[in-house]
Amino acid sequence: MQTAAALLTLSLLILWTSPALGGANDAEDCCLSVTQRPIPGNIVRAFHYLLIKDGCRVPAVVFTTLRGHQLCAPPDQPWVDRIIRRLQKNTAKNKRHSS
């Protein structure tokens, strides 16, 4: 069990530490953690994703609040999906209004 844990640790070490070209990692703008408490949808005006393939370790939905804060939310929560759906609906409505 301990051997397996040690092996896993080493494996992960190497997987994540295989030399990056240029000799260093890239300091991406990322979420370091995500909130577990739901954010009220009415303070959010925009969203975007920052996922693993963007070079982030913590996949997140970033909600831009009305005051310009960038809050990190987990991408797999129902309340997050609800906010995203509403934002998308509103955008579509806005678009129809403006056109």
Added chain:
Amino acid sequence: TRPAGFGLPGPTLLAPAPGTHSSPSPGFLRPRQAGYRRAGDTWCRADGSRRPPPSARFRVSWSPYSGYDEEAYSAEPLPELCYKADVQAFSRAFQPSVSLAVAALGLAGNGLVLATHLAARRAVRSPTSAHLLQLALADLLLALTLPFAAAGALQGWSLGSATCRAISGLYSASFHAGFLFLACISADRYVAIARALPAGPRPSAPGRAHVVSAIVWLLSLLLALPALLFSQDGQREGQRRCRLIFPEGLTQTVKGASAVAQVVLGFALPLGVMAACYALLGRTLLAARGPERRRALRVVVALVAAFVVLQLPYSLALLLDTADLLAARERSCPASKRKDLALLVTGGLALARCGLNPVLYAFLGLRFRQDLRRLLRSGSCSPGPRPRGRCPRRPRLSSCSAPTETHSVSSWDY
């Protein structure tokens, strides 16, 4: 997953202007499957700049300003996006300059090593000299990829996905090959000294060094497979960059096998061999006597010191980083930026080690200096005006009485 490959931060932070209004792309509905990018098309605005969300429209606005006050809602601060513009600015200056400096050093030094060897037209005698030649080749290839990395950091990756894969693969293969050849050299040196002892092993077959070299290159290519297969030029913050990102559909078994192979073959094996051989070598040298002992010891100390000073900080920084990752420890944004900075600087040092290999391993060797002298005299020794009339050979240590010392010294001049 730590993105490897041309992981160089983009130059522009995409800060959406408050007035921008972009429509959602069709990929929005299935964002985790569609290739979702942050740049440009990803900003989804639900409301215009003036219109509040519908649910908030009927709220009694009693505060002097908008009333959608998230601070009033959250007693404790919510996790926010960590912007690293300052680290990225430093990295944009630091990485290309280090890459170019190491590339220049590596191309010149390793080119010289290869040139002297070719000019000397001497058959590779010892396994050490064969492996030194391969080390120079590996470092030369590594140095060749660095200008691409610097260019990619400065102005984005513009050479396409295939080139990204090829360059990343070459980088990874030559990095691993260099490390493995360092281990081979340490083993050769130990064997050479052990053989000089009265009860040492017999000389091995002359072709074996080449077989070992072929195995090392094969192994390096195997270790470079992830970089070769999964590097891609993705877009982030308006700039294309070449980096290694494991596809999310990859099975855990494949990832695990690749990781174990990387650990055992690419890291633990060369490090263990090096540590063991130089420890044994140091012990043998300390037990030996004679004037050349000090010189040999000095070389060993230089090698170990260079390894400790240049490579160890990076390894420690990575260890710390990985410990964070495994413990899922949340760092504050300033702490995360400090960690990135530490990785950046120590990574530059680790890269510098590759450029310094010729200095440490070849230039310290006496035979290399003889060959270089010969090369500078344009390959001709005997017709020269030198009184001795022939190439200056390394003098045999006839004055030394103990056979151990004579042989141990001869193992240091390649």
